Amino acid sequence: MKDVFDNMNKALKHLKILHEVFTNGENFSPSEKSDYEIYNENEEKLGNILEGLIFSGQLYGKKGRQMILADLLEYIFLGRGYYSLVSKEDKQNFVKAIIHFVNLLMCYEQMTVSDNVRKIFMEKLGEEIDEINREEHYNELSNFVGTVGLTVEESDAPRNINRYFDSLLPKTAGGLWHELLVYIFLLRNDFGYIIPLLLSQRLLGLHDYIVPPDFLIITYDKRIYGIEVGIKKEIQSGSFSLQTAIPTATIDTINSRTSDRCPICKRWIPFCPFIIKNYSNFDFNIEKAEVRCLEAECSFYSGDEIREGKCPYTKYSRGRAQTLDYTHHNYANKLHYHYKCVLENVSREMKYKIIRARDTVALKTHYPYYTGLEKLMVGDD
Numbered sequence: 209m210k211d212v213f214d215n216m217n218k219a220l221k222h223l224k225i226l227h228e229v230f231t232n233g234e235n236f237s238p239s240e241k242s243d244y245e246i247y248n249e250n251e252e253k254l255g256n257i258l259e260g261l262i263f264s265g266q267l268y269g270k271k272g273r274q275m276i277l278a279d280l281l282e283y284i285f286l287g288r289g290y291y292s293l294v295s296k297e298d299k300q301n302f303v304k305a306i307i308h309f310v311n312l313l314m315c316y317e318q319m320t321v322s323d324n325v326r327k328i329f330m331e332k333l334g335e336e337i338d339e340i341n342r343e344e345h346y347n348e349l350s351n352f353v354g355t356v357g358l359t360v361e362e363s364d365a366p367r368n369i370n371r372y373f374d375s376l377l378p379k380t381a382g383g384l385w386h387e388l389l390v391y392i393f394l395l396r397n398d399f400g401y402i403i404p405l406l407l408s409q410r411l412l413g414l415h416d417y418i419v420p421p422d423f424l425i426i427t428y429d430k431r432i433y434g435i436e437v438g439i440k441k442e443i444q445s446g447s448f449s450l451q452t453a454i455p456t457a458t459i460d461t462i463n464s465r466t467s468d469r470c471p472i473c474k475r476w477i478p479f480c481p482f483i484i485k486n487y488s489n490f491d492f493n494i495e496k497a498e499v500r501c502l503e504a505e506c507s508f509y510s511g512d513e514i515r516e517g518k519c520p521y522t523k524y525s526r527g528r529a530q531t532l533d534y535t536h537h538n539y540a541n542k543l544h545y546h547y548k549c550v551l552e553n554v555s556r557e558m559k560y561k562i563i564r565a566r567d568t569v570a571l572k573t574h575y576p577y578y579t580g581l582e583k584l585m586v587g588d589d
Contacts, residue, residue, distance in 0.1 A: 282404075321474045323353050479521070481521075497577035498572055515566060522572075523545065
């Protein structure tokens with residue numbers, strides 16, 4: 209990702225240099241004076257107009273910053289990156305790249321519980337971006353000790369500090385990664401031609417505008433569907449459908465197993481190498497979203513290594529069973545945990561009971577999967 213960010217920075221520097229050359233009168237000969245004057249006259253008027261529109265605030269600022277950061281990342285992948293996709297192999301590598309990047313986004317959010325990483329991040333931000341030093345709550349968050357950015361029940365921070373923390377990351381708690389994962393979910397399931405509208409969330413007409421869904425799908429039989437990522441947007445989706453006669457489906461992200469936050473360590477459980485390898489292989493048939501780790505043919509960790517908690521990606525989820533003594537602990541409650549966290553937090557005796565049990569039901573992981581498109585998957589009658 210460093211190369212990507214460096215090249216984006218080069219593009220911005222390129223445009224800045226172009227502008228600086230034309231705003232310096234010493235760069236023009238006497239015969240070119242009118243070129244300089246015309247440029248500066250229009251640049252001054254443009255600047256006044258953009259200032260009146262608060263245009264620059266839409267590119268960086270405290271208000272809406274998490275959306276701005278997410279837009280830049282979506283531009284990288286969906287605005288420019290997809291031009292590199294020519295062959296089937298390119299598309300498979302793109303899917304692989306998206307999932308690895310989603311794992312990075314999940315890692316960023318470890319700052320919710322890591323005082324150390326969060327403090328280093330805040331100090332670095334303050335050094336590189338001077339205006340952040342002057343923002344309300346910057347010092348409070350920089351010196352805060354405890355959990356932040358979680359739910360009201362789980363966070364140690366007051367609400368205003370939670371909100372400020374959220375503003376420093378791109379669409380926290382899965383907002384951005386669900387949008388990226390839905391894109392590759394649509395691509396892999398071959399619904400049709402995908403039109404991302406994530407960067408065009410307001411379609412203007414002369415007298416009005418409409419708010420579109422996150423994606424449009426043009427099916428191979430020439431029908432068009434809107435795809436909205438996340439529930440609780442029924443009014444927005446319904447309004448778009450009424451204005452355009454384009455039916456819109458809503459994808460449920462809340463109940464998706466593509467993002468589980470471990471209730472013990474409060475960190476997100478990322479996608480494992482086995483999942484990434486198979487999901488990015490379009491010839492690999494995925495029968496269901498859940499993968500039982502001890503039954504899968506994993507080439508990254510052996511069955512013994514998985515049972516012993518050496519795979520950092522394995523999830524633990526099962527209910528308590530009266531006849532199975534290795535389920536008689538606090539974490540057999542059907543929630544999804546890091547398996548390694550469970551082993552670290554039960555008694556030594558229970559730990560070895562769980563390991564010896566070879567519990568194929570409890571140890572699992574998941575492929576990206578979203579509900580809400582079942583009718584599209586089977587086709588309409």
